[in-house]
Amino acid sequence: MTFIIINYYSIILLSLKKNFPLIELFLLLFNNIMDSLTPQSYTIEETEEIEELTIRFYKDRFRVLLILYFFGYELQPNERKGYAKAFKSEVKIQALDFLIRNPDYLAYELLALAESDPEINKDEVKKIVKKIFGDNEPTIRRMEMERFFYGAYEDIDNIISFLKSINFIDFDSKRRTDGTVASKIYYVSEAAIEKIEKGLKNMPSIQWYFDRCVLIKRFFGDTLGSDLKISQYKVEEYKNTLYKTYISSITDKVKEMYQKFYGEEL
Amino acid sequence: MSFNFKIFKAKAIKKYNEKLSDEEIEKQLNVEDGYDKDNPISTGKRLFLSKIHFSGTKKHTGESFEYEKQFYPGVNLWVADNLKGKSTLFKVIKFALTGNSESFNKPQVKAWFELICLEFKIGENIFTTVLKLNDGALKKAQVFSTGLDQALSNEVGESHLLFESSTFIAYEDFIQTFFFGQFTYYSLKWTQKDSGKNKDALNIAGASWKTYYKTIYLESADSNTLAMAGQNELVFQMLLGLELTSPINKLKVKKDLLEFETAKLGGANSTQIRANVETTEQLNKELEQVNKQIHEIQSTKIDNQLEILLKAYADASEQALEKQKSINGYQRLVGQLTEDANSLRDKENSLQRDVKKYINEVNALSRKIIDLKEYIDLGVFFTNLDITSCPHCDHSITKERKVKEKETQACMLCNEPVHKHHVDTVVYEEKIKTMEADTDKFLNLINMVNSGIEQVRKEQTAKFNEIHRVDKEIEALKASNVLDERRKELEIQINSIRNGVSVNSKAYEDLIEKKGELLYRIKSLSNPSNNFDNTVALNKSRIELLNWAINELKEERRNRSKKITDRLVAIMLDELHAFGLKTFTNIEIDESFRLIYTQYGDAIQFKDIVEGEKLRVKLAFYLSLIQLDVEYNFGRHPRFLVIDSPAKEEGDKGYLEGLKEVLLHIEHKHSEHLQIFVGTAVRELKNATAKEKLVYLEPDTFLF
Numbered sequence: 006m007t008f009i010i011i012n013y014y015s016i017i018l019l020s021l022k023k024n025f026p027l028i029e030l031f032l033l034l035f036n037n038i039m040d041s042l043t044p045q046s047y048t049i050e051e052t053e054e055i056e057e058l059t060i061r062f063y064k065d066r067f068r069v070l071l072i073l074y075f076f077g078y079e080l081q082p083n084e085r086k087g088y089a090k091a092f093k094s095e096v097k098i099q100a101l102d103f104l105i106r107n108p109d110y111l112a113y114e115l116l117a118l119a120e121s122d123p124e125i126n127k128d129e130v131k132k133i134v135k136k137i138f139g140d141n142e143p144t145i146r147r148m149e150m151e152r153f154f155y156g157a158y159e160d161i162d163n164i165i166s167f168l169k170s171i172n173f174i175d176f177d178s179k180r181r182t183d184g185t186v187a188s189k190i191y192y193v194s195e196a197a198i199e200k201i202e203k204g205l206k207n208m209p210s211i212q213w214y215f216d217r218c219v220l221i222k223r224f225f226g227d228t229l230g231s232d233l234k235i236s237q238y239k240v241e242e243y244k245n246t247l248y249k250t251y252i253s254s255i256t257d258k259v260k261e262m263y264q265k266f267y268g269e270e271l
Numbered sequence: 272m273s274f275n276f277k278i279f280k281a282k283a284i285k286k287y288n289e290k291l292s293d294e295e296i297e298k299q300l301n302v303e304d305g306y307d308k309d310n311p312i313s314t315g316k317r318l319f320l321s322k323i324h325f326s327g328t329k330k331h332t333g334e335s336f337e338y339e340k341q342f343y344p345g346v347n348l349w350v351a352d353n354l355k356g357k358s359t360l361f362k363v364i365k366f367a368l369t370g371n372s373e374s375f376n377k378p379q380v381k382a383w384f385e386l387i388c389l390e391f392k393i394g395e396n397i398f399t400t401v402l403k404l405n406d407g408a409l410k411k412a413q414v415f416s417t418g419l420d421q422a423l424s425n426e427v428g429e430s431h432l433l434f435e436s437s438t439f440i441a442y443e444d445f446i447q448t449f450f451f452g453q454f455t456y457y458s459l460k461w462t463q464k465d466s467g468k469n470k471d472a473l474n475i476a477g478a479s480w481k482t483y484y485k486t487i488y489l490e491s492a493d494s495n496t497l498a499m500a501g502q503n504e505l506v507f508q509m510l511l512g513l514e515l516t517s518p519i520n521k522l523k524v525k526k527d528l529l530e531f532e533t534a535k536l537g538g539a540n541s542t543q544i545r546a547n548v549e550t551t552e553q554l555n556k557e558l559e560q561v562n563k564q565i566h567e568i569q570s571t572k573i574d575n576q577l578e579i580l581l582k583a584y585a586d587a588s589e590q591a592l593e594k595q596k597s598i599n600g601y602q603r604l605v606g607q608l609t610e611d612a613n614s615l616r617d618k619e620n621s622l623q624r625d626v627k628k629y630i631n632e633v634n635a636l637s638r639k640i641i642d643l644k645e646y647i648d649l650g651v652f653f654t655n656l657d658i659t660s661c662p663h664c665d666h667s668i669t670k671e672r673k674v675k676e677k678e679t680q681a682c683m684l685c686n687e688p689v690h691k692h693h694v695d696t697v698v699y700e701e702k703i704k705t706m707e708a709d710t711d712k713f714l715n716l717i718n719m720v721n722s723g724i725e726q727v728r729k730e731q732t733a734k735f736n737e738i739h740r741v742d743k744e745i746e747a748l749k750a751s752n753v754l755d756e757r758r759k760e761l762e763i764q765i766n767s768i769r770n771g772v773s774v775n776s777k778a779y780e781d782l783i784e785k786k787g788e789l790l791y792r793i794k795s796l797s798n799p800s801n802n803f804d805n806t807v808a809l810n811k812s813r814i815e816l817l818n819w820a821i822n823e824l825k826e827e828r829r830n831r832s833k834k835i836t837d838r839l840v841a842i843m844l845d846e847l848h849a850f851g852l853k854t855f856t857n858i859e860i861d862e863s864f865r866l867i868y869t870q871y872g873d874a875i876q877f878k879d880i881v882e883g884e885k886l887r888v889k890l891a892f893y894l895s896l897i898q899l900d901v902e903y904n905f906g907r908h909p910r911f912l913v914i915d916s917p918a919k920e921e922g923d924k925g926y927l928e929g930l931k932e933v934l935l936h937i938e939h940k941h942s943e944h945l946q947i948f949v950g951t952a953v954r955e956l957k958n959a960t961a962k963e964k965l966v967y968l969e970p971d972t973f974l975f
Contacts, residue, residue, distance in 0.1 A: 060642045063649040145637040166662035170684070173656075204652055210644035 064148070067205075068214065069164045072101050073174060073193050074201050075218040076226065080192070088175060088192040095189050098161060104221055105214065106150055108142035111221070112259045116266060118224060125224075131267055133220065134259070138271050143256045146213070165191070173197035274306040274515060279823070283816060290812040292555050294562070299813055300820055302521040304457075309516045311835055313900045314455055315394070318487075318909035319344065319946050322390040322419050325363055325975075327383040327404075336383075338975035345942030346934050346960035349950040349974065350967045353916075356974030357950035361913050363387055364948075365488050367400050368450075369481050370412070370443035382407040390419035393453050398433075400446075411435065412442040414449070447480035454907050455512070456483055459505045459520045462527040473531040475524055478505055486510060488913045489889060503877075504864040510896055510908050511864075513835065515828040519821055526817040533810040548805045551796050558789040565782045577768050584761040591754045601745045605738055612734040619727045622720050629717045636710045643703050647696050658683060825862045835905050836860045842898050846891035849936060851929045852884055866892070886917050890933060894941070901944045910945040917951060927955050934959035 076097070077090030085091075092098070104111045112134045119130040137143070168174045175192045205211060263271040283296050291299075319342075326337040338360075349357045359380060366374040366381075367389040375381040387402040399422040403410040415422035417431040434445045451457060458477035486506055508516045660667050661684055672683040682689050796805070829836075840858045847855045857869035867874050868888075880888055896908040917930060937947060938960045949959070957967055968974060 056646075057642070059650075060646045063653055064642075064645060066653065067645075067649050141634065141637070144634045145641065169662040170658050170660060171656040172659040200652075200656075208648040208652070210641075210648045 061148075065161075066164050066167060067211065068102055068105060069098060069161055070168055070173060070197065070201070071205075071214055071218055072098055072105075073191050074198065075222055076101060077191070077193050085175075085192055087194055087196070089195045089198050090193040092191045092193070093188065095161065098191075101221060101225075103150055104225070105217055106146075106148040107254075108137045108146050109254055109256045109259055112137050112143075113255060113262065115224060116259065116262050120266060131263075134263060135271065138256075138260075143254060143259075147254065168197075173200075274518075274827070276300075276306050279306075279820075282823075283820060286819065287812065287816050291809075291816060292559050294559070295555075295813070296816060299525070299816055300522075302518045302525075304517055304521075306515065306518045308457070308518075309512055309514050310455075311512045311514065311832065311905045313904040313906055314453075315904070316453060316909075317394070317945070318911040319392040320364065320389065320911065320948075321392060321397070322388075323360075323364065323367075324388040324419060325384055325386060327385040329383055330379060336975045340966075342946065342948075343961075343964045344946055346938040346947050346949060346964060348934070348956070348960045348965045349948075350954055350957045350965065351950070351952065351972070351974055352968070352970055353952045355968060355972065357952075358915055360974060361488065361915050361948065361950060364389065364913065365484065367402060368446065368487075369484050370439060370446045371481050372407075372409070372439045378407060388419050388423070390422075402442075409437055409439050409442065411437050412439075414445065443481075450480050450483075450909075454909060456480070456509055456907070457517070459509055459516070460524045461505060462524055462531070473528060475528075478509065482506065483509060486893065487909060487911055488915070489893070490915050507864045507866075511832070511835065511839070511906050513828055513832040515824050515831070519824045519828065522817050522821050522824070526814055526821065529810050529814050529817065533807055533814065536807050536810075548808050551793060551805055554789055554793045554796065558786065558793065561782055561786045561789060565779070565786065568779045568782065577765065580761055580765050580768065584758060584765060587754055587758045587761060591758065594748055594751075594754060598745055598748050601741050601748070605741050605745070608734050608738045608741065612731055612738065615727050615731045615734065619724055619731065622724045622727065626717055626720050626724070629713045629720070633710055633713045633717070636706050636713070640703055640706050640710070643699050643706075647699050651696075822862075829862060835899070835903075838903055838905070839895055839899050842902075843891050843895035846894050846898075847888065850887040850891055850933050852887055852891075855888075886914075887929065887933065890914070890917075894937065894945075897941070897945050901941070911947075912945070913948040915950050917949060927953060931956055931959045938964075 073092045074090065077092035080089055080091050104114065115130045115134055119125045119127045140146075165174065165176065169176070173194055174197065175194070177190045177192075179187045179189070181187045206215065260271045263269075280297060280300055283300060284293050287296055322339070322341050324337075324339045326335070328335045349360070351357050359375075362374045362376070362380075363384070366372065367387050368391075372381065381404075384402075384404050387404070388399060390397065390399045392398070396416065397418050399415045399417060399419045401411075401413045401415070401422055403412075412435070413422070413428075413432060414434040415428055415431045416433050417427060421427040422431065434442075434449075436442050436445065458479065460475050460477045462473050463476050464473060483506060505520070508520075658668050658673075668683055675681070676683040676689065680689050681687065840860060844855065844858055847853075847858075854870050855868055856872075859867045859869075859874075861867055866877060868876070868880065870880070877885070877888065893908065893912055896906050897910045900906045900908060900910065934947075934949065934956070935958075937945075949956075957965060966974070
């Protein structure tokens with residue numbers, strides 16, 4: 006038995022996801038004002054669309070939580086009460102999320118790393134890339150991501166708000182003198198860590214994410230968010246993706262690269 | 272059915288082999304153009320004059336003239352006093368059609384003309400002859416393959432010019448060749464004594480187009496004969512074109528010449544001759560033997576060799592044909608195989624598309640399964656969490672708020688209505704199971720299709736291998752030119768044998784030598800100085816042979832042509848009766864092609880017919896020839912007649928009525944098939960044709 010709460014945020018998200026025209030957004034805002042006068046009831050039919058949306062909604066929350074959990078650094082005891090880990094910068098969240106969501110780009114980054122870094126075990130990379138493609142991940146694990154100015158970006162404010170409301174995380178914003186946010190530090194609560202380690206870790210359906218995060222951490226854990234993004238930016242397909250459109254797949258490019266590097270077909 | 276010369280020759284040899292050698296007999300019987308030159312089937316062509324135009328100056332008066340006239344089919348009639356230009360018109364036509372400058376009886380009249388143009392048709396083709404004269408001399412003669420008006424216009428005329436010359440001889444020669452070609456005439460020959468100083472010579476004369484034109488232009492002066500003195504029969508034969516006419520004519524000329532020569536040799540010493548003749552005959556017999564032996568050696572040797580080679584060549588050709596057939600067969604096979612391979616490739620592509628489609632399905636299902644599994648687990652995880660604080664203001668959420676949300680269904684944070692959705696995980700697990708089953712189904716399908724593809728590929732490979740194999744076969748066949756070389760070689764050998772270069776043996780050489788010796792002895796014996804009688808005797812045998820041959824051929828011709836001559840005679844008798852000459856009861860054509868009439872029970876010839884009836888008989892004769900052509904497709908008269916002054920000699924009233932009837936009869940009955948020009952001074956004849964075809968001149972007026 007599961008209760009699903011579909012709230013106002015999901016509607017906004019829906020409108021954004023579906024690329025609703027501006028008039029729709031305006032109507033939504035208008036409705037928002039009207040809400041204070043007349044209480045409304047949203048009867049949302051359980052369609053596949055909603056179902057998908059809800060699934061996506063959960064996935065996003067979960068991934069962001071997992072990124073903060075895996076890639077956060079340990080806090081000193083009593084550095085912040087009730088919180089065990091901290092994570093710096095939203096850009097890095099975006100970059101890591103991109104690698105999780107696009108296994109072909111991850112393979113590309115791995116191959117690029119193997120090519121450029123002599124310390125990387127090339128055979129291991131070969132095995133990993135082979136497995137990614139063998140499991141057909143670039144197709145079945147891919148979740149498209151929009152390009153936003155300088156890189157892959159999706160608004161994660163809602164996710165962060167939700168995670169904060171259930172006391173999984175907290176965050177501090179360092180502001181510049183003009184009031185704009187310079188950097189954010191996210192804190193992962195002890196309660197969240199306990200829930201992840203005792204609950205989530207045992208769920209078979211999401212084991213893949215854990216493994217993936219371990220893998221990314223091993224190879225790119227020390228890389229700063231902006232560095233990763235620069236690396237991704239070198240890929241023509243990524244670079245050529247227009248603002249606000251989905252970043253296209255680079256499986257063929259990776260296959261070519263693999264062939265060139267290992268002398269065999271992927 | 273063509274004439275069988277071999278049988279004819281064999282018959283002659285059988286009859287004359289004691290007197291003449293086989294070679295001599297063959298030599299005598301051989302004629303130029305052979306025995307199959309003649310064919311009585313009509314060419315279907317006719318000569319039709321459509322327009323005349325001429326101009327000039329009458330020298331004695333200085334008066335210039337110009338005459339133009341359109342002609343009609345059927346009877347065209349000119350009625351005018353004598354010496355008013357009727358005959359001159361007909362002579363102008365004759366001049367234009369034969370090129371014979373003697374056409375004008377009076378040379379001074381010829382000198383009148385400066386331009387003569389005549390437009391005529393033969394069959395469907397139109398021609399124009401243009402003659403430019405100056406004081407009786409020819410300036411230019413031209414023949415065009417177009418109408419008169421076009422011929423005279425420079426632009427059109429040029430491109431239709433068939434002939435151009437400035438001498439009468441050249442023009443006469445051209446126009447003869449032209450009409451001979453059009454009506455398939457040729458020159459039948461006869462012999463005549465030289466009229467000049469050399470009375471001992473016999474000349475060969477030939478019928479010219481001018482001679483045959485006599486059967487068109489019936490001048491009143493010729494009323495004693497059907498066409499032209501002496502050559503009636505020849506002309507008649509030409510007009511009928513009966514089979515064997517040409518060889519009969521040639522053999523006759525040969526015989527005439529021989530008889531003349533023999534007669535000249537008349538009184539030579541007969542004892543000497545007899546001895547020589549015996550020796551010559553002996554030698555001739557020997558020569559004949561030798562020739563026979565040579566021929567045998569040649570033919571057996573050659574025949575054997577040739578037979579082998581020809582068979583080999585035929586075999587090689589057969590093999591080459593078989594080879595080509597195999598190549599063609601293989602090429603067809605390649606075509607079929609390629610088609611098969613292509614259709615297999617299409618099939619493979621279509622299967623590949625299916626696989627791709629199924630893989631997409633599987634992928635979509637996999638994603639969906641992953642999603643649903645995560646949905647179940649994460650849903651449980653996230654919905655069972657407590658909201659503890661407001662993310663906006665960080666205030667803790669009190670228990671009261673949580674209780675209130677449950678009661679009011681309004682969000683504890685923002686007060687918005689909350690829709691609680693009940694999700695049954697069992698349902699989702701079922702869904703996943705179904706999807707997994709579907710995935711398996713698709714995977715099975717993919718496996719099946721893939722093995723199908725494998726099969727199709729195997730078939731394709733088999734086809735390609737087959738194509739490759741057949742291509743190699745074709746290449747091998749094409750590359751092998753053994754057969755071609757063999758054929759070339761054989762061809763060379765066959766040709767060399769046919770050209771008679773490869774017979775050599777001792778016996779053969781001896782025979783050739785002996786032949787040479789015999790020929791020399793025969794030649795020296797037949798030397799005219801001591802051989803007059805010998806030649807005379809030989810000539811007599813030759814003449815005998817030729818006479819026999821001519822009679823045989825005439826008999827043969829008679830048999831072959833009986834139907835045609837019977838028809839002609841029947842038609843002519845009808846015509847005579849229609850012309851009022853009912854006293855004629857029968858007509859026969861004898862073997863020399865003379866017409867024998869039966870009148871009052873007596874057999875008579877044309878010359879014996881009374882004056883008042885001759886013209887009608889003559890007309891009946893020509894009309895019958897034309898009718899034979901029109902109705903039965905036999906003969907080759909041009910179907911054009913010019914009759915000048917038909918009433919001159921037959922001037923009695925009854926005759927005139929008869930002639931008028933005849934002309935009207937022709938106009939009504941045959942108008943479409945022939946053209947007749949009649950010029951007369953007898954005014955009673957003016958109603959003898961249709962009004963528009965009559966030119967009627969009042970007394971003392973000139974035609975031009």
